Amino acid sequence: MSFLELKDLRVHFPTDDGLVKSVDGLSFALERGKTLGIVGESGSGKSVTSLGILGLHKGGRAKLGGEIWLDGEELVGASAEHVRTLRGKKMAMIFQDPLSAMHPFYTVGSQIVEAYRIHNDVSKKVARKHAIDMLGRVGIPQPDRRVDSYPHEFSGGMRQRAMIAMALSCDPELLIADEPTTALDVTVQAQILDLMRDLQRDFNAALIIITHDLGVVAELADDILVMYGGKCIEYGTAEDIFERPEHPYTWGLLGSMPRLDRDRTERLLPIKGSPPSLINVPAGCAFHPRCTFEDRTGGKASTEVPQLVETEGGHLVRCHLPRDTRRSIWETEIKPSLEAS
Amino acid sequence: MSEPLLSVEGLEKHFPVTKGLLQRQVAAVKAVDGISFDVVKGETLGLVGESGCGKTTTGRLITRLIEPTGGKILFEGNDITHMSQGRMRPLRRDVQMIFQDPYSSLNPRHTVGAIVGAPFRIQGIKTEHGTKKAVQDILELVGLNPEHYNRYPHEFSGGQRQRIGIARTLALKPKLIIADEPVSALDVSIQAQVVNLLEDLQGELDLTYLVIAHDLSVVRHISDRVAVMYLGKIVELADRKSLYESPMHPYTNALLSAVPIPDPKGRAQRERIRLQGDVPSPLNPPPACRFHTRCWKAQEICKTVEPPLETLATGHQVACHFPENAPTTPEPAVTTA
Ligand SMILES: Nc1ncnc2c1ncn2[C@@H]1O[C@H](COP(=O)(O)OP(=O)(O)OP(=O)(O)O)[C@@H](O)[C@H]1O
């Protein structure tokens, strides 16, 4: 069994308007030392997935189903109490907004010290030294002085570093970063991505990076999972997703994105319509109202949910189109259209 | 080059920082600190830079939402820098702004019809077949269903709301549209829809754009020329091709190098320029070249003498003592990409 395994994870929220199926049957596996990128547009269920793994939905309205196995332990059925003891030490999270994860009235150092001492029986002095160490490792200048600063005294980039230091202070084996650089400027984003790449190598953690930015996952991820309407619609290595994608939604994402590494194309190729509401996910293939190839699936697209099936060597696709059709559409229609004429 | 539609000369906005009961001014945020550029009729000028460098302030100055503390703004050759609100009125039709946040920029209690029709009422404009017909025509133009005239903003998705925002600016057939981060709040598939819409409208309605954005890929896609800002100054301005293919300012080079590239195969070999630290505070910007605290090429002179924005190749202006990719001999004309 892999270090982390999700089997048919479901996270549903009963609301006045109906049942919101935020995550609806998600499965994947991740080993230590590997990075999984989860991409999708807003509302596709990325954050709900990460909070689910960390057990942060427990006690709320969320209805969880399926299984989450972390290092041989099942977490969906485990008590909230037990999952709490795993947070910090076994698994930790980096959020988009560092201020939401840090207490404004305590110094950055004291928050790291506290987090560290929950899981490590050491004196305050030793913990403080560890905090300074961690701040230094994430690239905060003069860590022995900045350890006594309050979060608001840090710039956005430094706060993000401090939160990473906090998350890593107990040497977690699983680190989940949810849009860790979305709020940052591009030069600072580049620094943070470098930092995460280095730290992951040093700590040999399993890393999940969640983002809407295909560039960010391409920089970091070994494997990529594309989410749409609470489901995985394509999964593969980073090269599978960028070099030989087989799902019409993934094609749409690639066509929507202007690229600096290629000649400028005359036109962007957007996806029509907008992402679905998760209360009323379209029947059949959730993507069918927006899909250009819907009419090539003989009416099945709006009635039958396509299964996630392997196309080759661990590359999974959820689409009714036959494999050969998908490949030929990619090669002859999509790929040429993404290149400048 | 034809006559500029908009000219900005030495434009400056210093926000006072006050203290105490008497609101004594103790310092100033030099949000925009002496910038000059032209926008030519029919073109798209992109304005890029990191958070806080003064992009939005520039847009608000040009639309006269805030008063400049120095410099000049010329629209069609007329000095509008300190024009009174009364005399500005006809001009308000000509210059319109699109905002970043399609959620907060629309009044939730007004119908789409009322929102898009408001400019007609405010300006007291009569249309041939009535305001409703005019509004419905505009809704159609931006790709919204004209039958949605009586719906409210919350009934629309983010991308549709941005279309409503765009429709509102088009009502009065403006000449210049200033779009401040028009797509950054949108999902990528929707971003592309709105970018295409802006391009189509430009062709159909003969619009001129000043597009403010932090996303360098989006800016390259839609701009003819691009200005790069750093801490209230323009550090480089060039046509799209020159700026992206042979950037001269070290900061522009660093910015471009920082953009994550969606190509996993190439990631190992890629050469990267990595800046240290964050952008300094505009309250207390570094003297002389403001970029010297983060620049790997900085020399003594960069800390003492401010580099002026100079034309180093045709249409390519740079403010740096030691530019990259600089031509050694005067260059022949640079063509647009
Ligand atoms: N009303 C104001 N009073 C004081 N300072 C201000 C005011 N408006 C803006 N500033 C400051 O001026 C600087 C430039 O702000 P501006 O909003 O133009 O930045 P920007 O380039 O649009 O950034 P972003 O990418 O974050 O939108 C910032 O330091 C900002 O804090």
Ligand SMILES: Nc1ncnc2c1ncn2[C@@H]1O[C@H](COP(=O)(O)OP(=O)(O)O)[C@@H](O)[C@H]1O
């Ligand atoms: N506590 C909640 N109650 C009801 N719906 C929720 C709750 N949390 C999230 N959702 C819904 O679940 C869906 C997925 O949300 P999320 O995972 O946050 O998306 P993203 O992919 O942008 O991170 C959205 O439709 C969101 O509105």
Ligand code: SF4
């Ligand atoms: S199943 Fe049909 S509608 Fe869905 S992605 Fe495939 S082709 Fe498009």
Ligand code: SF4
């Ligand atoms: S003037 Fe000096 S410090 Fe400024 S960008 Fe040029 S080389 Fe760097």
Ligand SMILES: [Mg+2]
């Ligand atoms: Mg999220």
Ligand SMILES: [Mg+2]
């Ligand atoms: Mg702004």
